[in-house]
Amino acid sequence: MIAGTDRELKMLDKASAEFARKELAPERQENDRYPDAPLFEKTIKKAYDLEYFHMILPEALNGVGQGVAALCVILYNICREDSSLGGLIFTNAAAQELHIAAGAEEILKAVTEPADSIYNFLIAAPVFNNPRDMDNAADAAMQDGRYLLSGRVEYTVAGNIARHAVVPAKTEDAAGCSFFLLDLSSEGVTVSAPIPSLGLHACPAVDITLDRVPCSLLGQVGEGPQYFGKMAGRMSAAAAAMSAGIMKGSLTEALEYSRGRFQGGKRIVDWSEIRMMLAEMAVKVKTAECMVSRISQGIDQQETGWQEYAEAAAIDIQRSACGLTTDGIQVLGGVGYMKDFGQEKRFRDAKHIQALLGMVPTKKLRLIEGMFR
Amino acid sequence: MISRKEVKAYSAMPPVFEDITCGLASAPKLPKPMVKETRRVIALARKFNKEVVRPYALELDSKLQASPDYIPWDFVEQANEWGLYTGWIPKIFGGKGWNMPSLAYFIEEIASECLAMANLVGVHYLGVSTLTSTGNVRLINQICRQVAAGEKTHTPCLVSLATTEPGAGTDAEEIDLMDKGTMTCTAERVPGGYKLNGTKVFISNGHLSTWHMVIAYSDTSKPSENTVVLAVKTGDKGFSFGRKEQKMGQKGCPASELIFKDCFVPDEYVCFSPEQIRSLKRTVRETGMQMIDYVVSTTRAGVGAFGTGAARGAYNEAKKFAAETEVGGKRLINHEWAQCMLAEMLKNVMTARLTYVEANSANGLYGAFRDLQRKPMFYYYRLMPAKFFDKMVSPMLEKAFMTKTFRRVQLDGQTDEEIHRTSGWASLSKVAATDLGIRNCHMALELMGQHGLRRSYRVEKMLRDAKLLQIYEGTNQLNRLNIFKCMIAGDCPQAVIFDE
Numbered sequence: 001m002i003a004g005t006d007r008e009l010k011m012l013d014k015a016s017a018e019f020a021r022k023e024l025a026p027e028r029q030e031n032d033r034y035p036d037a038p039l040f041e042k043t044i045k046k047a048y049d050l051e052y053f054h055m056i057l058p059e060a061l062n063g064v065g066q067g068v069a070a071l072c073v074i075l076y077n078i079c080r081e082d083s084s085l086g087g088l089i090f091t092n093a094a095a096q097e098l099h100i101a102a103g104a105e106e107i108l109k110a111v112t113e114p115a116d117s118i119y120n121f122l123i124a125a126p127v128f129n130n131p132r133d134m135d136n137a138a139d140a141a142m143q144d145g146r147y148l149l150s151g152r153v154e155y156t157v158a159g160n161i162a163r164h165a166v167v168p169a170k171t172e173d174a175a176g177c178s179f180f181l182l183d184l185s186s187e188g189v190t191v192s193a194p195i196p197s198l199g200l201h202a203c204p205a206v207d208i209t210l211d212r213v214p215c216s217l218l219g220q221v222g223e224g225p226q227y228f229g230k231m232a233g234r235m236s237a238a239a240a241a242m243s244a245g246i247m248k249g250s251l252t253e254a255l256e257y258s259r260g261r262f263q264g265g266k267r268i269v270d271w272s273e274i275r276m277m278l279a280e281m282a283v284k285v286k287t288a289e290c291m292v293s294r295i296s297q298g299i300d301q302q303e304t305g306w307q308e309y310a311e312a313a314a315i316d317i318q319r320s321a322c323g324l325t326t327d328g329i330q331v332l333g334g335v336g337y338m339k340d341f342g343q344e345k346r347f348r349d350a351k352h353i354q355a356l357l358g359m360v361p362t363k364k365l366r367l368i369e370g371m372f373r
Numbered sequence: 374m375i376s377r378k379e380v381k382a383y384s385a386m387p388p389v390f391e392d393i394t395c396g397l398a399s400a401p402k403l404p405k406p407m408v409k410e411t412r413r414v415i416a417l418a419r420k421f422n423k424e425v426v427r428p429y430a431l432e433l434d435s436k437l438q439a440s441p442d443y444i445p446w447d448f449v450e451q452a453n454e455w456g457l458y459t460g461w462i463p464k465i466f467g468g469k470g471w472n473m474p475s476l477a478y479f480i481e482e483i484a485s486e487c488l489a490m491a492n493l494v495g496v497h498y499l500g501v502s503t504l505t506s507t508g509n510v511r512l513i514n515q516i517c518r519q520v521a522a523g524e525k526t527h528t529p530c531l532v533s534l535a536t537t538e539p540g541a542g543t544d545a546e547e548i549d550l551m552d553k554g555t556m557t558c559t560a561e562r563v564p565g566g567y568k569l570n571g572t573k574v575f576i577s578n579g580h581l582s583t584w585h586m587v588i589a590y591s592d593t594s595k596p597s598e599n600t601v602v603l604a605v606k607t608g609d610k611g612f613s614f615g616r617k618e619q620k621m622g623q624k625g626c627p628a629s630e631l632i633f634k635d636c637f638v639p640d641e642y643v644c645f646s647p648e649q650i651r652s653l654k655r656t657v658r659e660t661g662m663q664m665i666d667y668v669v670s671t672t673r674a675g676v677g678a679f680g681t682g683a684a685r686g687a688y689n690e691a692k693k694f695a696a697e698t699e700v701g702g703k704r705l706i707n708h709e710w711a712q713c714m715l716a717e718m719l720k721n722v723m724t725a726r727l728t729y730v731e732a733n734s735a736n737g738l739y740g741a742f743r744d745l746q747r748k749p750m751f752y753y754y755r756l757m758p759a760k761f762f763d764k765m766v767s768p769m770l771e772k773a774f775m776t777k778t779f780r781r782v783q784l785d786g787q788t789d790e791e792i793h794r795t796s797g798w799a800s801l802s803k804v805a806a807t808d809l810g811i812r813n814c815h816m817a818l819e820l821m822g823q824h825g826l827r828r829s830y831r832v833e834k835m836l837r838d839a840k841l842l843q844i845y846e847g848t849n850q851l852n853r854l855n856i857f858k859c860m861i862a863g864d865c866p867q868a869v870i871f872d873e
Binding site: 036126128129132133134135136154155195196197198199205262263264265266271272273274277322326329330333334336337338339340344345347348351352354355358359360361362365 | 435438439537540541542543544549550553554555574575618619620621622698699700701710711714811815818819820821822823824825826827828829833836837840841843844845848849850853854871873
């Protein structure tokens with residue numbers, strides 16, 4: 001459904017669904033043990049080789065230039081099985097989009113063009129915090145014509161596995177923050193251990209401490225919140241696609257289980273209360289798929305008002321995913337709560353993804369602010 | 374204006390007066406010292422939280438994340454030292470005899486900091502209440518006194534309940550489903566006792582318990598009329614532990630697999646069997662369901678307290694965060710929308726609490742707490758020294774007539790309406806409070822943004838932990854059906870339950 005009738009998207013849909021089924025599903029439980037188990041580097045590398053990390057990046061910048069719809073198709077399929085890889089792809093795409101929003105294509109090109117590995121290509125970013133929400137920025141000071149960053153940036157996704165990071169920092173001469181690109185292998189960078197968190201365990205986040213670290217300014221000083229807003233508009237669709245994928249995965253597993261499990265002498269799917277729960281889940285999944293398909297198309301075609309539609313749809317789909325994954329566990333009963341099945345992870349990941357691009361209440365308030373303008 | 378006859382008739386119209394006034398009717402009957410004692414219990418819980426639970430909750434969760442096979446003996450030993458495993462065992466059976474409704478308040482307090490640790494204490498009383506519900510006074514006395522001895526000798530002696538089977542979760546908790554289900558845990562009658570075979574799964578505190586109340590069936594083609602409850606001790610021949618489940622949350626509280634292979638249980642450890650209850654006024658099948666209801670009427674209200682604790686814990690952390698954090702340039706707590714979210718969360722906490730308090734008022738008037746809360750009995754237990762019960766009463770409890778009398782009072786003394794009222798209210802509390810617990814965890818995470826995702830901010834663990842509350846003690850779906858059965862179906866004679 002998400003791929004629509006576009007031939008290229010349909011091929012991508014098929015390929016990414018197969019990749020998720022073969023590469024992600026069998027190792028889901030083990031991969032989720034990170035950092036108590038090794039990171040699934042081989043799988044990440046395979047996704048990189050398949051250019052899933054290049055999808056939204058323009059061809060001129062060493063990308064595939066397929067647009068938001070293609071990114072949504074990939075994220076949807078991957079998150080059906082394991083959202084951690086989806087989180088890494090999302091973060092990288094968001095970091096690339098921040099560069100583009102700031103008109104800093106040349107800086108981005110300097111990263112992507114020479115990159116010969118996922119480590120060199122990947123860009124970390126604190127994608128859970130909208131700079132207009134909470135103060136999570138370093139301090140930038142100008143010295144000898146270049147900026148040096150000091151301070152701490154929390155919850156930077158992929159900060160321990162990427163070569164570069166985009167981080168917000170405050171400058172003396174502007175009220176709003178600015179975004180900077182820095183090399184995480186530079187002297188003065190300290191990266192914390194992966195932060196234990198609710199979901200997306202194999203999409204690690206870290207706290208970064210900086211001590212006079214050289215960096216490159218993206219766009220104009222003080223324009224960080226605007227660039228983040230532009231990026232968030234487009235990436236809302238991608239976040240919604242991730243949630244939709246989780247929903248689809250949860251429904252699929254619930255359907256399979258309810259056909260095989262017996263209670264009171266018959267399959268649980270033949271009890272009408274379970275059937276009703278499954279029906280509610282199906283309604284949510286179909287609606288989410290429909291919305292993701294439409295908004296990603298709208299963004300790529302620059303339709304009027306696409307940003308509001310995308311943000312509203314993302315809020316609704318993410319909320320829906322939290323409710324649906326609760327029922328996804330409930331249909332399986334006790335085993336749904338155990339690590340043996342994917343449902344408990346989907347429940348955690350759905351809630352985790354809801355926090356992408358900022359706090360839920362402020363995302364809603366910003367939507368209505370935009371309508372008052 | 375209205376005649377006596379009319380008052381009676383109108384009061385009997387749905388909702389029946391007694392169904393909606395449990396708290397009101399119970400208040401004047403409560404012995405006054407219960408309030409003071411409950412205050413003391415809550416204070417004890419808060420002290421225990423400060424000194425033991427809060428400092429260790431995240432560490433224990435992380436420990437289990439890294440090493441899923443870890444068994445939290447360290448916590449259980451501390452709880453044992455604090456006297457938490459005998460607190461709610463009646464004095465007549467060697468315990469401290471704190472009033473039973475205070476257990477729910479205690480559980481709420483602990484659950485507001487850590488649901489796993491609350492479960493490490495609370496689930497022991499699920500085992501104890503199952504044992505008590507069998508009415509087998511000799512075994513109740515014997516096992517409860519071992520729990521008390523374990524406290525004195527610093528060797529915790531916990532009791533678990535083993536009901537769920539690999540092929541039967543919901544079926545094992547409802548007599549109307551049992552016969553259609555796939556019950557496989559068999560208790561074969563052999564000379565001198567029963568031979569137990571089968572597997573039980575998801576048994577909370579299994580690995581930590583000394584005694585296990587095992588529900589088995591002497592004829593699996595008709596389990597509803599052939600249910601036996603056997604007391605099996607860890608170390609008994611033919612009994613072993615299988616895997617320890619890897620759960621999303623409540624990691625600190627093990628969910629164990631119990632495996633029985635030709636495990637011989639002598640007659641003296643048969644807590645309940647069809648032969649033992651044939652002289653009661655109800656049929657074996659009806660008494661079996663009454664026994665289930667007797668247990669779940671208290672334990673589901675207890676899960677209501679767990680849910681309230683989850684709702685409260687999430688509210689507490691969100692409030693603290695909102696007071697300390699700036700969003701959009703001003704304190705989060707000074708945004709009107711955040712104030713309304715916090716008010717909504719507090720409303721959820723209060724509402725959840727009211728449900729378990731009402732359910733326990735029903736238990737005090739019509740169910741498991743009734744005899745303990747009758748004023749003469751209450752003061753008798755309270756004022757007589759423990760030594761009196763140990764030396765004088767305990768030997769009497771060995772006599773068969775005591776069990777017979779106890780069962781007649783406990784089981785025959787309860788009307789069908791009372792069974793429905795207590796069971797219905799317990800299910801209502803369980804569903805309402807656990808749903809509100811989950812709701813508050815979601816709201817707290819939404820209020821806290823990226824900070825809420827971090828384990829160190831505690832709320833993500835609360836959400837993981839709280840989800841289990843909607844599943845155990847009967848899924849919330851089964852409990853909704855029980856609410857229908859107990860509180861709605863009586864109004865509609867056409868209604869058929871568990872048979873669509």
